[in-house]
Amino acid sequence: MSTLQDDRKTTNFDIPVSAPPPRASVYRLAVGSELMKIRGLRSTHAFLAAGVLVMAVGALIIFILVQSYDASSPAKKAGFEASDPTVVSMPFVMFFIGAIGAMIITTEFTTKSIGPTLIAVPQRRTLMGAKATVAALVGLVCGLVFSVLSFVDSRLLFGDRPAPFNPWPRWADGIPTVFGAALMVLVSCLVALGLGAMMRSTAAALTTLGALVLVVPIFAHFLPAPWDLRLASILLPNLTSQLGGGNHPYVFSPGGALVVAASYVVLALGGGAISVMRRDIS
DSSP states (O other): OHHHHHHHHHHHHTOOOOOOOOHHHHHHHHHHHHHHHHHHOHHHHHHHHHHHHHHHHHHHHHHHHHHHHHTSOHHHHHTOOOOOHHHHTHHHHHHHHHHHHHHHHHHHHHTTOHHHHHHHOOOHHHHHHHHHHHHHHHHHHHHHHHHHHHHHHHHHHHTTOOTTTSSOSSGGGGHHHHHHHHHHHHHHHHHHHHHHHHHOOHHHHHHHHHIIIIIHHHHHTTSOTTHHHHHHHTSTTTHHHHHHOSSOSSSOOHHHHHHHHHHHHHHHHHHHHHHHHHSOOO
């Protein structure tokens, strides 16, 4: 009898208990998994191709403007405004790359794969952090690539034509705008992720993102002064020129524009994180 009791005690106390993996390790694995997911989505390649197409159309528009400028009289040339390519093409790039950020999470709700994802990464805060990291990487890399391409082809088309038609008479003049445009693509990607986490619908997230970067900036200028510039100054596409400084009609300095951009990210990602952590996943 005592031998059986000793065996039971040994069996009860000798069951190995595995320690949970470190959170840093889970985070790294989650980031790698999210990168694999986003590379495997056909929509990712479609949105990137759309961004390339926008760059080509923007270059064509600049080429037409340059031809029109060269064919104009000196008096008409003096009336040409600055032909900033970021106004033409970068809002569309912000939308298409931002759409990738939204798809990082909305596709999981659409395909009902969010459940298995939470089984693999039960810490929702860690999962949201991994998705935000991937969205930031996509936004930063794509933002730099597209903004540099837009600047280089426009600068080559402008040649030695003078200001104000040529917004960058020297190559160094465009560097602040390039980094401002890249930063706003990153911000758009993170904002779209937050919208997707809150709305859990690809259509709703992309509609809201499209309104923010494409629709509202147009209608803002139809408001009576001074409300037109006040509203336009806080809109995502118009923060690009304010981050770059220089001549623009808006109200913020580069530091103020950076605070507004950061506020977008905090509000959108904060709302998305609260939604993911507190709402039921169904």
